[in-house]
Amino acid sequence: MKITAVTLDAVGEPVRVEEVDLEQPNKGEVLVKMGAAGVCHSDLHSISGQHPADLPCVIGHEGAGEVVAVGPEVSRVKVGDRVALNWQPNCGNCFYCDRGEHELCREVTQTVWSGYMADGTSRISRNGKPLFHYSGISTWADHMVVDQVCCELIPDEVPYEVAAIIGCAVATGVGAAIHRGRISPDHRVVVVGAGGVGLSAIMGASMAGAKQIIAVDQTLEKEELAREFGATDFILSSDEDIERVIELTENRGADVVIEAVGIPQLQQLWLEGVRPGGTLVLVGVPHVDVSSLYGSANLIRMQKTITGSYFSATDTKKAIQDLCAAYVDGRLPVDRLITKRIQIDEIQDAIDLVVTGVEGRIVITF
Numbered sequence: 001m002k003i004t005a006v007t008l009d010a011v012g013e014p015v016r017v018e019e020v021d022l023e024q025p026n027k028g029e030v031l032v033k034m035g036a037a038g039v040c041h042s043d044l045h046s047i048s049g050q051h052p053a054d055l056p057c058v059i060g061h062e063g064a065g066e067v068v069a070v071g072p073e074v075s076r077v078k079v080g081d082r083v084a085l086n087w088q089p090n091c092g093n094c095f096y097c098d099r100g101e102h103e104l105c106r107e108v109t110q111t112v113w114s115g116y117m118a119d120g121t122s123r124i125s126r127n128g129k130p131l132f133h134y135s136g137i138s139t140w141a142d143h144m145v146v147d148q149v150c151c152e153l154i155p156d157e158v159p160y161e162v163a164a165i166i167g168c169a170v171a172t173g174v175g176a177a178i179h180r181g182r183i184s185p186d187h188r189v190v191v192v193g194a195g196g197v198g199l200s201a202i203m204g205a206s207m208a209g210a211k212q213i214i215a216v217d218q219t220l221e222k223e224e225l226a227r228e229f230g231a232t233d234f235i236l237s238s239d240e241d242i243e244r245v246i247e248l249t250e251n252r253g254a255d256v257v258i259e260a261v262g263i264p265q266l267q268q269l270w271l272e273g274v275r276p277g278g279t280l281v282l283v284g285v286p287h288v289d290v291s292s293l294y295g296s297a298n299l300i301r302m303q304k305t306i307t308g309s310y311f312s313a314t315d316t317k318k319a320i321q322d323l324c325a326a327y328v329d330g331r332l333p334v335d336r337l338i339t340k341r342i343q344i345d346e347i348q349d350a351i352d353l354v355v356t357g358v359e360g361r362i363v364i365t366f
């Protein structure tokens with residue numbers, strides 16, 4: 001069948017919206033009619049080369065929609081089901097899954113992230129030449145074939161656009177706050193970068209009852225949004241951010257700082273904003289080839305912890321279910337994160353807008 005999709009041919013080039021060919025689902029595969037897809041900064045990292053992807057591909061990794069066809073041997077979903085697409089499914093039965101560290105399982109993702117379907121071929125092609133499946137789910141397309149393991153059922157009350165962004169930004173931010181920051185009610189928290197992920201971290205900190213949540217961003221437009229999600233203070237970033245945070249936290253520093261931008265200099269700087277004994281959670285992803293430097297003597301003497309946090313930082317299937325439930329019962333106002341809706345042919349403008357940092361989350365609706 002012919003589909004409309006966003007393709008990326010080479011690093012640094014603009015993306016293209018074009019018609020490409022999609023084969024019907026094979027064994028264990030599912031055809032999804034996309035309802036909505038989110039624009040995550042990680043997509044931009046692949047476009048800029050900061051996070052290399054197999055190219056040419058159909059890009060996008062936040063999406064949700066309706067199952068419209070299934071291949072042979074599909075048991076997880078059926079035609080008509082509403083699903084969120086999960087780019088990090090796990091096997092449920094390996095060293096890590098058995099320990100409850102599902103987010104570290106690579107049994108399934110080594111195939112899903114290969115750019116091909118499980119049989120080693122692609123379902124997408126252009127002029128007879130195969131295109132890679134980005135993150136296994138290539139969501140910036142009106143239809144896509146995915147492995148059934150990437151499909152998570154969602155309740156009827158959850159709109160596709162909400163489910164789409166739960167499938168990366170929301171699960172990532174909330175997971176960083178709850179599972180890696182282990183935020184509790186007596187905590188003073190800083191979230192650096194109030195984008196889709198950072199605002200979700202603020203929501204997560206707020207759900208955990210943190211007594212103080214300081215949002216830091218380079219754009220003033222983010223203040224209102226950050227406060228809406230539970231930030232108690234807002235700092236428009238300057239050279240004095242650390243001093244401001246020390247001042248706001250009874251001269252101690254924050255119990256938890258979450259870096260949700262992905263700039264090594266910020267990752268280094270913000271260790272200073274963490275109180276002795278506190279935790280720096282790194283969520284933003286810098287270029288794969290660069291390093292952040294930390295003075296280890298200081299780290300040792302101050303007993304600070306630096307931890308990474310990947311996607312939901314827990315079983316993604318359970319996280320998507322729990323976050324959908326939290327949205328339905330009003331604990332997690334995910335819909336308010338969406339500040340702009342676009343059509344697929346407006347994607348380049350949306351990408352340019354993400355760079356300015358003024359929007360919450362932009363979603364493509366189909």
Ligand SMILES: NC(=O)c1ccc[n+]([C@@H]2O[C@H](COP(=O)([O-])OP(=O)(O)OC[C@H]3O[C@@H](n4cnc5c(N)ncnc54)[C@H](O)[C@@H]3O)[C@@H](O)[C@H]2O)c1
Nearest residue numbers: 041042193194195196197217218261262284285310311357
């Ligand atoms: N760990 C994971 O599993 C995971 C998952 C998704 C995204 N990410 C990463 O998280 C980061 C954020 O993603 P996003 O989709 O929320 O991005 P976004 O573009 O929506 O938001 C980034 C925010 O950071 C702000 N910002 C930029 N530079 C800043 C600076 N110097 N100081 C303060 N604020 C600054 C921007 O104004 C914007 O509000 C990216 O690096 C992305 O790749 C990680």
Ligand SMILES: [Zn+2]
Nearest residue numbers: 040042168169
């Ligand atoms: Zn993402």
Ligand SMILES: [Zn+2]
Nearest residue numbers: 091094097105
């Ligand atoms: Zn596993």
